Amino acid sequence: MITGYSVETVRAAEAALPELLESGELMQRAARGVARIAAGRMRERGARRVCALVGPGNNGADTLFAIARLAKRGFETAAVCVDTSASQVQTEAADLARARGVRLLDDGPEALTAISRAEVVLDGITGIGGRPGLPPFARPWVDAIRDRTWVISVDTPSGQPVEGGDALAEAVFADETVTFGAPKPVHLLPPTEAACGVLTVIDIGLDLTDATPAVVRVTPDDVPLLWPTPGPDDDKYSRGVLGVVAGGEQYTGAAMLTTTAAVTAGAGMVRYVGTPTPTALVRAAVPEAVVGEGRVQAWVVGPGLETTASDDAARAQLDVARAALASDLPVLVDAGGLDLVTGPRAAPTLLTPHAGECARLITRLRGRSTELTREEVEGSPLEHARMLAGLTGATVLLKGATTLVVAPDGPVHVQDDAPAWLATAGSGDVLAGLAGVLLAGGLDPAEAASLAALVHGRAAHDANPGGPVRALDVAHALGATVARLLTA
Numbered sequence: 224m225i226t227g228y229s230v231e232t233v234r235a236a237e238a239a240l241p242e243l244l245e246s247g248e249l250m251q252r253a254a255r256g257v258a259r260i261a262a263g264r265m266r267e268r269g270a271r272r273v274c275a276l277v278g279p280g281n282n283g284a285d286t287l288f289a290i291a292r293l294a295k296r297g298f299e300t301a302a303v304c305v306d307t308s309a310s311q312v313q314t315e316a317a318d319l320a321r322a323r324g325v326r327l328l329d330d331g332p333e334a335l336t337a338i339s340r341a342e343v344v345l346d347g348i349t350g351i352g353g354r355p356g357l358p359p360f361a362r363p364w365v366d367a368i369r370d371r372t373w374v375i376s377v378d379t380p381s382g383q384p385v386e387g388g389d390a391l392a393e394a395v396f397a398d399e400t401v402t403f404g405a406p407k408p409v410h411l412l413p414p415t416e417a418a419c420g421v422l423t424v425i426d427i428g429l430d431l432t433d434a435t436p437a438v439v440r441v442t443p444d445d446v447p448l449l450w451p452t453p454g455p456d457d458d459k460y461s462r463g464v465l466g467v468v469a470g471g472e473q474y475t476g477a478a479m480l481t482t483t484a485a486v487t488a489g490a491g492m493v494r495y496v497g498t499p500t501p502t503a504l505v506r507a508a509v510p511e512a513v514v515g516e517g518r519v520q521a522w523v524v525g526p527g528l529e530t531t532a533s534d535d536a537a538r539a540q541l542d543v544a545r546a547a548l549a550s551d552l553p554v555l556v557d558a559g560g561l562d563l564v565t566g567p568r569a570a571p572t573l574l575t576p577h578a579g580e581c582a583r584l585i586t587r588l589r590g591r592s593t594e595l596t597r598e599e600v601e602g603s604p605l606e607h608a609r610m611l612a613g614l615t616g617a618t619v620l621l622k623g624a625t626t627l628v629v630a631p632d633g634p635v636h637v638q639d640d641a642p643a644w645l646a647t648a649g650s651g652d653v654l655a656g657l658a659g660v661l662l663a664g665g666l667d668p669a670e671a672a673s674l675a676a677l678v679h680g681r682a683a684h685d686a687n688p689g690g691p692v693r694a695l696d697v698a699h700a701l702g703a704t705v706a707r708l709l710t711a
């Protein structure tokens with residue numbers, strides 16, 4: 224599991240080591256880590272010239288200490304500084320850098336030339352003390368960086384929101400970031416994760432074992448710990464029966480994709496409820512599924528569900544969908560089922576909208592005439608996933624290139640496991656069946672959602688490594704993918 228922490232938590236962990244903090248040892252550990260990574264990268268790229276951009280705080284001091292180490296290793300070094308007399312530690316760092324042969328430059332044409340000539344730039348303008356947006360003094364510095372220059376941000380890409388939020392175009396976009404102690408939200412959340420490039424976490428000795436993370440990412444190592452694996456005492460009922468209300472006369476395939484995924488992912492049993500055409504399809508293609516209502520441990524309501532159809536069969540299916548939502552069982556609500564959501568339910572609930580569905584549902588639940596757009600949700604996915612979780616009291620899995628899972632409380636889960644080939648019709652139906660199995664197996668909605676997103680992404684890769692995938696192949700791959708993750 225990868226865990227990211229808020230600035231407040233990281234600062235508290237630093238403060239819990241007063242001797243290391245006050246002696247400057249933490250800073251030396253940070254600087255040593257940056258210098259090691261930067262030196263390795265420079266050698267790899269055959270680079271000679273490195274220039275540090277030094278802001279007024281401790282992040283700038285880290286960066287000055289790091290470039291002093293790079294000078295000692297024989298690289299051609301320069302540092303562009305805003306005001307090294309701002310603090311004692313900056314003055315010490317600047318003195319050391321100067322003594323080691325780093326060319327210290329104030330603002331001005333010479334500084335901009337040094338930046339544009341550098342093959343590697345160390346961005347130490349701001350770290351966790353940074354407010355969103357670049358300090359005005361640093362804008363010409365960042366503008367002077369050439370496209371082909373390798374940019375290494377120290378702790379955080381300067382100007383990007385450290386606690387996560389919209390990525391700012393007028394801020395640093397790094398090729399890589401070297402952070403200290405633990406990732407911060409900026410490193411793990413979309414869209415700012417992309418501004419961090421490759422992330423390295425340097426262990427500087429912070430103890431975060433009892434701290435509450437702000438962001439969590441489930442990794443393959445977690446699968447054996449979380450996956451509901453059957454034991455000798457299990458039978459099909461104890462493993463969890465999943466009810467699926469999906470598909471209609473128009474979207475027949477959704478029924479098949481969701482039930483196939485549920486069966487392949489290892490449901491004890493799948494009960495399917497639908498209208499005649501998808502029912503015939505499920506009977507033919509998924510013989511393991513049992514058609515009709517019965518006792519279940521969790522429901523999936525909505526893939527391909529038509530909420531406006533008015534014939535008897537569609538009405539009967541909708542009645543089952545509404546009864547599932549009114550029940551005290553865990554329910555995953557997807558696609559058409561989202562139109563049936565009217566507000567909070569008491570039992571565990573997982574909503575799985577894509578950005579368009581999220582926008583539509585928020586608009587309806589807020590009861591305002593101003594319509595939220597898909598683009599607005601895509602631009603600020605975390606903000607809108609939180610808004611929907613707040614309006615419904617449910618856990619929200621917001622789909623996209625990165626999947627966000629937001630519960631009404633607790634950390635944000637963020638999964639980044641899928642190849643872009645997974646952006647194909649029907650893959651959401653597969654995710655619904657897979658996550659439904661985990662709800663029926665007893666996982667809480669946030670765990671079920673993030674584990675499902677991980678396995679879904681991996682299965683998409685396994686279905687056709689490096690190439691296009693069809694949703695049904697992803698569903699068929701689930702069994703082998705789960706086995707591989709459980710036995711790795």
Ligand SMILES: NC(=O)C1=CN([C@@H]2O[C@H](COP(=O)(O)OP(=O)(O)OC[C@H]3O[C@@H](n4cnc5c(N)ncnc54)[C@H](O)[C@@H]3O)[C@@H](O)[C@H]2O)[C@@H](O)CC1
Binds near residue numbers: 355
């Ligand atoms: N406390 C310590 O000993 C350690 C600190 N570390 C480093 O210290 C950094 C945090 O240092 P600081 O708290 O000094 O903060 P920063 O160095 O991140 O930046 C703070 C300074 O930048 C200014 N500033 C921030 N955003 C601005 C904006 N948008 N426009 C204009 N000015 C802006 C602030 O007013 C302040 O002067 C970490 O990121 C890390 O690099 C590490 O060395 C680990 C140990």
Ligand SMILES: Nc1ncnc2c1ncn2[C@@H]1O[C@H](COP(=O)(O)OP(=O)(O)O)[C@@H](O)[C@H]1O
Binds near residue numbers: 621626642643653
């Ligand atoms: N660019 C992308 N990269 C990786 N995965 C993606 C990307 N875009 C979408 N996905 C994933 O593909 C799936 C699409 O689901 P959805 O939009 O509901 O499709 P459908 O309704 O056709 O089944 C989701 O799991 C989503 O997270």
